[in-house]
Amino acid sequence: LLFVNSASLASLTRGTGPKVVRGDPAGKVQSVSHVAHHHHIEAPTISVSDSSLKFTHVLYNLSPAELYEQAIKYEKGSFITSTGALATLSGAKTGRSPRDKRVVIDDTTQDELWWGKGSPNIEMDEHTFMVNRERAVDYLNSLDKVFVNDQFLNWDPQNRIKVRIVSARAYHSLFMHNMCIRPTPEELENFGTPDFTIYNAGQFPCNRYTHYMTSSTSIDLNLARREMVILGTQYAGEMKKGLFSVMHYLMPMRQILSLHSGCNMGKDGDVALFFGLSGTGKTTLSTDHNRYLIGDDEHCWSDNGVSNIEGGCYAKCIDLSREKEPDIWNAIKFGTVLENVVFDEHTREVDYGDKSVTENTRAAYPIEYIPNAKIPCVGPHPKNVILLACDAFGVLPPVSKLNLAQTMYHFISGYTALVAGTEDGIKEPTATFSACFGAAFIMLHPTKYAAMLAEKMQKHGATGWLVNTGWSGGR
Template sequence: MVKEEKYPNPCNMRQLLHRLSNNVHIQLDASRLVEQTLERNQGTLNDRGALCISTGKFTGRSPKDRFIVKDETTAAAVDWGDINIPLSSEVFDNLLEKMTGFVEGKELWKRHCHAGADPAYRINVTVINTTPWANLFCHHLFIDPTATALNDFEPEWLIFQVPEFLADPLIDGTRQENFSIINFSKKMILIGGTAYTGEMKKGIFSVLNFLLPQHGVLPMHCSANEGSNGDVALFFGLSGTGKTTLSADPTRKLIGDDEHGWSQDLIFNFEGGCYAKCINLHADKEPQIYAAIRPGSLLENTRFFDGTNIVNYSDSSITENTRAAYPIAYIDQAKIPSIGNTPSNIFFLTCDAFGVLPPIAKLTTAQAMYHFLSGYTAKVAGTEIGITEPQTTFSACFGKVFLPSHPTAYATLLGKKLEENPQVNVWLVNTGWTGGAYGAGERISLRYTRALIQAAISGQLQEAHFVKHPSFSVLVPQSCPGTPDSILNPRDTWADKEAYDKQADKLANLFIQNFEAYREEASEEIRQASPKLLAAMI
């Protein structure tokens, strides 16, 4: 357990918990929370026994309504702007008092839990909810303390989630009725006006992103698995890049699917469960997730086939962000406790709809820092109204919306980890297009991508001959077991080489433009890892 002097308790948390100590269900197990949800007509069981609920108006996070209290603790430490929106202590205190008065005397659910599988860096979190199914989510996504730990449990952070409480923006200082506010001085997260459970999970992730780097621990938005010999692989990637699919390997143990820390010599999961997207879920494509949806699991915002309680996973009429929450123990190959060694391989996944990047390439430390800062993927034409050609998406560190500090701080810490562990290989993996951009080329086969990743993990790819990509300067292997040599060099897959060069310059220029936001804070080493325009080299 993290000692009190490392993350001190706020002076008024104890008083608040005392005020909310009546009519409270404390530390209920999953089966009882499911029963209470059904008794209150707040959910329905599907044919496999999972609890299906609706989160109401909000089916995802609301980034513009996520605030951080700006005070002496955060004023100089937080990277303020569109991501980290400042809020005054006075506004926070007023909302806290209103929320407390709103729930006094009402039925509440309280849960003590941990965030962080490594006892050296975990924090104790107490959650107060107004519904049993929201408490069930916390049961799954956070780590349950042992009986001994519960006896000595001292809360270090409090999540106070009251979806029924609506703010008055004109009086309360919020943007609209819903809000999520982090107060680093008082060690509290207030959530009101939204029942979307992911706000709680990502609130604590943001807290750890602020606290852990102060102790040399790199927080990471990635999945992690482990081989039979203890080798660990990390998978970073934005939505649609294949992070969940590629990290789910029946021959390897799952450490975690979303949030991890890298300490001096360990990788550790922040969570005790998984929060998986289940739109278009199919038993053949994602058998581990499908099998995990069983009694005790929580399904959010799904619909049944008419006249049945069988979930129609292709139905996106409520949202495409349908989710399943379940304990990590529901995954057959899960590693518990969720801790592993320093990684042997790190994969940055990108779905490059421009058809420019190679299927796999090895990165230098500087390039790893640059691509970590970039966090690139692309949306394809036809996926959203108005998109007629590939659209770039950049999210620093593959999770910019969760970073309280400036992104270069995390990239620098990654570089330090790589320098301290030169045996770690970092790979850029394109799960997108080859032979042309989206609409002209073809999607890289998942079978080939799996073979490339397996070759990297096994060490076979180290034996290959590498050449530099002409624009991005990453090292491209010229052969790989289980993969045709003809697909490894992207320029060779284009019939029109001049068209490829123009497309490569277009993508490189987008990288360069995106990097301008970080150039001033970035080291010269990172700046030099920027791609070069081919037209300028002629």
Template structure:
């Protein structure tokens, strides 16, 4: 008996009569409302709830251990292997499950705004609202697009299918599995739509470096003179706030590639956090939440239809998914030249890192690999004082390849294009969290602007004795007194102790990296 290929089974599913292909945004919203999947807010956005899963399930993510990738993947807790036959059986069960649904929704799109490196995508969903999410987050094809989709990566999302770990080889009812040889992302047991977005980012983080393109978890914008800036930073560091500049055009807010042509957005939309959202603080996101936008787990007033962005009763991870077109100063296509400036953002709750410092190439690679910020007391159960947290390359959960691969590519590109790299601390000054004060946002903006305009290239600097960072002694629009962190503490002995504590955290974290040169290791704290 001849075995039917997975791609043939997939094609048969996509060709069934109940599959609605490439529906317009308005029709998907109508479908979602008729099926009771969500409701409209007063702004016209579609509000949905994702049930038990209001965020990603990193422990349920797998990569199929296939011959062509098994010696390249950085296997471990992030990239868990699953055998090919286990994946095949589960895929076939999911396809049969979806085939029994009265309606399915499918569409085509791309990941990657640079046509030389873009990845064709197909997405099939059982929920209309998740198809709407995919249409807004991925790059939408135009009428002129004639590219073949024969080699597309296909996302198959079946939230209502619950795995049986004892039978299906998963760790729970939920699974997110990538097969690079079959070019399939299989998702089940979770309604959280962000799994689709981040799975494709993980795919691109494997495929792009194979084409000598650095994939990056960062935002990017471009000035009127064509000067490009990248902003790396974990949650709470100000990446979205500082990259949203009315005097610069947005390339993208989260995922980018850096090729020999320059920088390009991987996505066609934004997936913005909504917690404590206000029109005053983040007007671009506020104004983007309108008809066509998906609001995830935002509480809506039953009588008025008003979203309550301060209500965290469902989750603190409330989200809005909208197309780049909703941002007035976004550029299309979303690509630009090579970066002039890279900003690493950290919210240091220890209060010991400088508000801005210039990095050598080796320091840039060290801090890129470290991906440091702080967790604050009260943000998670059991945290009673600030804790250092590190996420490799500012995107550890999405990196299939060894970290050194991405860091080496960054170092090469910094050299090749003479890029200025800065570490900007948006955290605390004058003492740690609870003693000192949060960095003045206007000062931070002035420092970022000075960095982008090249005003810090020739400014005299001093070297921090513990972290080795080059601290400018002057910065336009910023008092000199705030630039050197030790001088802002009333108890300088306490500063020294706290700085030594953070330096030790950096060094301990860096022990996990293999095959890192001594020059990069030496670029860390002393």
């Protein structure tokens, strides 16, 4: 296992990885053996890294309590709130940077992926990816310690993906601990080689003079190498959505439909999928006290039924209240990461109405923190596919039953309206469209996902609905 961690951090130029040791670099050497024994990992002898400057401690799959200690001790801006959550800051970037995302174009991806106008995929070549990868790995190797998470994506055991996240911050490690599926000790012992690896060197910028770079931020995806590199942004959502993009490529190759949707199940086993852009009510409608929550954001639909891709929830916190969203309110406790929130200096009580850092304040917590979550997060084939649109123009009827062709049309369109106040500068309702209700993350052409959705709905007898969560009857 430790050898594999060392290999993950190998410099391609030097061809070796650092000698790694399990434990806290500030602690005593003896404690390393104790911690390693506790996790059934043989502790290696301390040696120097491949840069010959220092040894690198690998903090491997730490518990939330251990990650709290690391964050409070070493990461400025980390605090424990009054309810026990860990409040952190993501630095200058408080949201995703879609214009800085790059995908390696090669002989395979050139034909398979969606490129060009309207596509979220901006190309880069293999050489530039390797330049950025080396920059990230060299930065991580220069640190006293790195955090490594080995976890899973997709609750369907037949189609589970093994992911490794190498990062420099406890905040990032705890975020991914919550958002990915957490392995048992036995699964961790037999984890083997990951299917995909993220190198998060977000505290270090890319070189803006490198070809294909447009700023000091770059999020680079190489599907052939099964690797992702993050430079110049500490916003944790880049890791979550980066892996979601990967699943939008890997799953359709197995004839499995990847979906940006909420999902819940009734007591009789009837499953509903909810598609919708930000502000359309997707989270509100999928979190129903009378139904079991399978997941709030990312799902797969295979021959086995539906399954959540993730092991946690990433909820918006702006103007959060106990009365309106009690489940999310109560989930903000020990183990939860609170991103970019403002709190009272003395009591540590969070002011969810404060937008001074960003409007995009977030909470990341394990799905088990939701009382009616269905664990494992899988269900039978959906009976209803519900497309949500917040229509501020008052044109769409409140509820429309759709045939397959209409469902595909509205799924590809991904329509909603931005209402005044949802974004800066929006004073009048503005129509917006996002293919498959998640255009920022899809890798293939939208029609491929729509065809798969229609085929699965027809095969399993699912009904399509268009629900207007905005206004009806004209303006």
